[in-house]
């Protein structure tokens with residue numbers, strides 16, 4: 001399809017060039033991640049963890065099994081398995097890739113029915129039910145466009161209950177510059193706090209190394225914010 005036929009001149013359907021390219025980025029994001037999850041083994045991707053121990057410990061520290069917890073960009077992570085094992089029953093997993101959600105649901109079998117699944121781009125979600133814990137390992141750092149980061153933070157503000165906690169893991173300063181063929185942004189306590197703004201108080205932060213399945217070391221930064 002040629003570009004001129006996509007940017008309609010019909011007044012009812014006309015979109016601006018900005019909207020046109022933004023839509024392209026959004027479509028690309030979904031296609032990209034769907035294809036990654038559909039074509040690579042869960043155990044082959046660089047972010048694979050057989051047991052996401054650190055995330056489980058942090059979520060457990062800031063919640064109880066009754067708490068409402070969302071894993072943003074959960075992909076095929078084993079986090080949901082670990083939390084179900086601990087008795088968590090108010091879990092939501094959100095991911096842009098249908099293929100990731102399908103794979104995780106099928107791995108969980110009947111236990112998948114205990115989880116709420118949302119296939120969506122986190123930067124495009126208008127509403128989520130309120131949560132006590134928001135967990136994101138390796139999603140926020142892909143948001144290289146300011147508008148996407150603003151949408152993400154606004155959704156976080158709307159969804160995280162006062163006193164609730166956001167646990168966000170990104171690549172650290174000095175860590176990888178790309179992941180899955182995409183550019184990322186690296187963070188530390190100062191820069192991630194600045195992105196989230198005044199309604200979030202930094203409770204704790206640390207860096208840790210992740211070993212990829214091919215033996216590379218990736219420096220991650222984790223921060224825990226309390227919603228004011």
Ligand SMILES: C[S@@+](CC[C@H](N)C(=O)[O-])C[C@H]1O[C@@H](n2cnc3c(N)ncnc32)[C@H](O)[C@@H]1O
Pocket residue numbers: 029033034047048049072073074075076077078094095096097100120121122123136137138139142179
């Ligand atoms: C690097 S992987 C991390 C997966 C998982 N959090 C983990 O630690 O194993 C990034 C995940 O976020 C999803 N993702 C990327 N951009 C997203 C977006 N804008 N909205 C929702 N999910 C997204 C991808 O499909 C993928 O599953």
